[in-house]
Amino acid sequence: MLGMATTQAQNEQLTQIGPGTFMGNLLRRYWQPVAVALELDENPVKAIRVLGEDLTLYRDHSGNYGLIGQRCVHRGVSMDRGIPEVCGLRCPYHGWVYDATGQCTEQPFEDTVNPEARYKDRIKIKGYPIQELGGMLWAYLGQLPAPLLPRWDLLVEPDLDRAAEIYPLPCNWLQCMDNSVDPVHFEWLHGYFGNYELAKDGQPPAMSVAKHVKIAFDVFRFGIMKRRLLAEEDPATSDDWTTGHPLIFPLMLAQGSKGAASFQFRLPVDDTHTIQTFYRTKKRAPGDVPKPFTMTYHDLFENEKYVPGDKIPNQDFIAWVSQGPISDRVNEHLTQIDTGVILYHKLLIESARKVEEGLDPMGIIRNADENEPWVVIPRENHALSAFRINREAEARSFDPPEGELAAR
Ligand code: FES
Ligand SMILES: [Fe+2]
Numbered sequence: 001m002l003g004m005a006t007t008q009a010q011n012e013q014l015t016q017i018g019p020g021t022f023m024g025n026l027l028r029r030y031w032q033p034v035a036v037a038l039e040l041d042e043n044p045v046k047a048i049r050v051l052g053e054d055l056t057l058y059r060d061h062s063g064n065y066g067l068i069g070q071r072c073v074h075r076g077v078s079m080d081r082g083i084p085e086v087c088g089l090r091c092p093y094h095g096w097v098y099d100a101t102g103q104c105t106e107q108p109f110e111d112t113v114n115p116e117a118r119y120k121d122r123i124k125i126k127g128y129p130i131q132e133l134g135g136m137l138w139a140y141l142g143q144l145p146a147p148l149l150p151r152w153d154l155l156v157e158p159d160l161d162r163a164a165e166i167y168p169l170p171c172n173w174l175q176c177m178d179n180s181v182d183p184v185h186f187e188w189l190h191g192y193f194g195n196y197e198l199a200k201d202g203q204p205p206a207m208s209v210a211k212h213v214k215i216a217f218d219v220f221r222f223g224i225m226k227r228r229l230l231a232e233e234d235p236a237t238s239d240d241w242t243t244g245h246p247l248i249f250p251l252m253l254a255q256g257s258k259g260a261a262s263f264q265f266r267l268p269v270d271d272t273h274t275i276q277t278f279y280r281t282k283k284r285a286p287g288d289v290p291k292p293f294t295m296t297y298h299d300l301f302e303n304e305k306y307v308p309g310d311k312i313p314n315q316d317f318i319a320w321v322s323q324g325p326i327s328d329r330v331n332e333h334l335t336q337i338d339t340g341v342i343l344y345h346k347l348l349i350e351s352a353r354k355v356e357e358g359l360d361p362m363g364i365i366r367n368a369d370e371n372e373p374w375v376v377i378p379r380e381n382h383a384l385s386a387f388r389i390n391r392e393a394e395a396r397s398f399d400p401p402e403g404e405l406a407a408r
Contacts (some may be wrong), residue, residue, distance in 0.1 A: 002333075002335055002336075003333050003334070003335070004332075004333075004334040004335075004338075004342070005329065005330060005331065005332050005333065005334065006329035006330060006332065007330065008330050010329070011326070011327075011328075011329040011330060013349075014174060014329075014345060014348065014349075015172045015173075015174050015271060015326050015327075016271050017051050017052060017173070017268045017270070017271060018051070018052035018053075018270070018271065019051070019052065019053065022352050022356075023348065023352055024051055024052070025142075025352065025355050025356070026250065026348065026351055026352040026355050026361055027051060027250060027251070027268060028051060028140075028141045028142030028143070029142045029143070029147070029355055029360070029361050029364065030140075030142075030250060030251065030363075030364075031131075031138040031139065031140050031146075031147075031149045031150065032050055032051070032138065032139050032140075032141065032251075032267055032268075033136040033137070033138055033265045033267060033277060033279075034048055034050050034057065034067070034130070034137055034138070034139045034267065035048060035057055035136070035137045036135060036136060036137070036164045036166070036277075036293075036295045037132050037135055037136065037137050037293075038135070038293060038295055039295065040057070040058070040059045040065075040137075044058055044059045044060075044084050045057070045058045045079075045080055045081070045082055045084065045089065046058070046080065047070065047078070047080035048067075049269050049270060049273075050139065050141065050267065050268070050269065051141055051268055051269075051270075052268075052269075052270040052271065053126075053141065054070040055067055055068065055069065055070055055126065055128070056068050056069065056070055056078075056079040056080050056082065056089065057130070057137070058079075058082065058084055058089045059084065060084045060085055060086065060087055060088055060089065060100075061084055061085060061086045061087075062086055062087060064087070064100060065100070065130045065131075065132065065137060066088065066089060066098075066099070066100035066127065066130065067100075067127070067128045067129075067130045067139050068089065068098050068100070068102045068125055068126055068127045068128075069102060069125035069126035069127075071125075072091035072093065072096055072098075072125075073123060073125055074091065074093070074094060074096050074107075075093065075094075077091055077092060077093040079091060079098070085097055087099055087105070088100065088105055090106070094107075094108070094109065095107075095108040095109075096108075096120070096123075098125060098127070099127070100127055100130070101124070101127040102124050102125040102126050102127025103123075103124050103127070104120040104121075104123035104124065104125075105120060106120065107119060107120045107123075128140060128141050129144075129146050131149050133149055133151065133155050133156070134152075134154065134155025134156060134162065134279075135162050135164065135293040136155070136164070136265075136277075136279070147360070147364045147365055147366050148365045148366060148367075148368065148371050150363075150365050150371065150375055151371045151372065151373070151374040151375055152248070152252075152254075152263065152374065152375055152377060153261075153374045153375060153376050153377055154254075154261055154262070154263055154279065154281045155279075155374070156373065156374035157281075157374060159283060159284045160281040160282065160283060160284065161281065161282045161284060161290060161291040162279065162280070162281050162293050163279075163280045163281075163293065163294045163295070163296075164277050164278070164279055164280075164293070164294075164295045164296075165277065165278040165280070165295075165296050165298065166275060166276075166277050166295065166296070166297045166298065167275070167276040167277075167278075167298050167299075167300060167313070167317065168269075168273065168274075168275050168276075168299055168301075169273070169274045169275070169276055169301060169317055169320060169321055170272065170273055170301050170321055170325060171272065171273070171274060171320050171321045171323065171324070171325055171326075171327075172268075172271055172272060172274065172325065172326045172327065173251065173266050173267075173268035173274045174327070175274075175320040175321075175323050175327050176266045176274055176276060176316075176320050177247070177250070177251065177266055177344065178341045178344065179316060179319065179320060180226070180247045180253040180264070180344075181217065181224055181226055181247055181340030181341055181343065181344045182337070182338070182340060182341060183212060183215045183226055183227075183228040183340070184212045184215065184228075184337050185319065186209060186212075186228075187209045187210075187211065187212055189315050189316070189319055190207060190209065190312055190315050191207050191208070191209030192209075193309055193315060194206055194207060194309060194310070194312070194315050195207065196309075197308060197309035197310050197315075198310050201308070201310060203310070209230075210230035210231045210232060210233070211230065211231040212228055212229070212230060212231075213229050213230065213231050214228070214229040214235075214241070215227065215228050215229075215337075215339065215340070216228075216241075216244075217339060217340045217343050218244075219343070219347070220246070220378075221363065222246065222248050222249060222362075222363045222375070222377065223246050223247045223248045223249035223250075223252075223362070223363060224246065224247045224249070224340065224343060224344060224347070225243070225244045225245070225246050225378065226244050226245060226246070226247060226340055227240065227241050227242075227243070227244035228240050228241065228244070229241040239380045239381050240380055243378055243379065243380050243381070244379075244380060245379045245380050246377060246378065246379060247344065248263075248363070248377065249347060249351070249362045249363045250347075250348065250351070250362075250363075251265065251266045251267070251268070252264065252265055252266070254377045254379050255379065255380075256379065256380075257380075257381055259282070259283045260280070260281070260282055260283070261281055261379065262278060262279060262280045262281065263277075263278075263279040264276065264277065264278055264279070265277040265279060271325075271326060272325035272326060276317070278313070300314065300317060301317070301321060307321075347362060350362075
């Protein structure tokens with residue numbers, strides 16, 4: 001494994017997700033979290049880009065969601081300026097209406113002067129299935145019949161308050177996902193680098209992360225369990241080692257304890273842009289009043305802004321984005337630390353081959369019994385156990401060499 005790298009052709013095969021590509025065909029077999037439902041409260045029509053496709057997301061007056069092609073095919077006006085109707089979305093230019101399947105259902109002038117021709121019956125644009133679950137809108141862009149929308153536990157469990165934090169990132173989706181099977185980055189990126197960034201601001205270290213002594217990865221029904229053992233941890237009792245936490249194949253990560261568990265969703269916008277969503281939940285205590293779903297939006301990298309590495313999410317984003325729009329894997333040197341990354345790429349390729357053979361890829365749910373009342377995802381029991389968040393004196397302190405503080 002030492003020094004393993006990828007060819008340019010393999011890297012392109014792994015990262016490109018436009019229509020008709022090897023990986024694009026695979027990712028289209030999974031429901032994608034394309035928006036937060038409450039985004040449509042303010043404006044019920046929204047332009048979105050998913051898997052390299054420009055689309056229009058809307059909610060009509062019946063409360064139904066639609067995800068249709070970007071343009072009206074009469075004369076090409078953008079449907080993101082469309083008008084929601086009782087059923088479907090009306091083009092602002094001459095009033096053609098499209099329903100959620102993309103079928104044209106009204107052409108007001110033609111319907112008046114030439115109704116028997118029913119030309120509208122021959123007009124159809126893209127229309128993808130879309131469903132709301134857990135406050136997110138999930139779309140399916142693949143071959144029909146669509147599998148079941150997975151009822152992942154945190155989306156469905158009662159007595160949870162939920163919030164979404166959205167971060168658009170100027171990099172390929174695979175860089176974000178590779179990070180989810182890379183336990184050791186945590187010791188360095190979140191421990192050492194994080195403390196270094198804080199020291200530059202005159203702040204005390206945030207973490208003392210013990211040394212990783214073992215890492216392991218187990219493939220399970222829905223993805224890969226990532227496990228770590230840190231120095232001085234007991235392998236019999238540390239649930240970072242006995243359980244770990246999962247990459248839910250192909251584009252999610254699950255983390256944390258029962259009381260404050262979270263998902264991370266990675267939505268491939270196109271080959272060089274990804275939307276990272278932190279989907280956070282908090283268990284309500286008996287008698288607590290439910291809190292409404294909230295959403296925040298953070299465009300950290302807008303206009304190539306400098307992003308400070310003082311917070312854990314920023315540290316990850318800096319690592320992913322600084323690899324470049326598409327990481328140059330030809331010049332990588334993979335070692336034992338990258339065991340999880342290599343396994344994940346292998347599963348992606350195996351699953352994409354299954355799709356080519358007409359089979360379902362990994363993790364697809366078609367049996368309602370498996371999906372009800374929700375799908376339990378195994379994960380470690382205590383939040384951020386390995387982070388060892390410690391603002392006390394014993395935290396590993398970073399003592400920057402002379403001049404480094406000024407060099408920022
Ligand atoms: S361009 Fe849409 S109705 Fe004419
Ligand atoms: Fe991380």
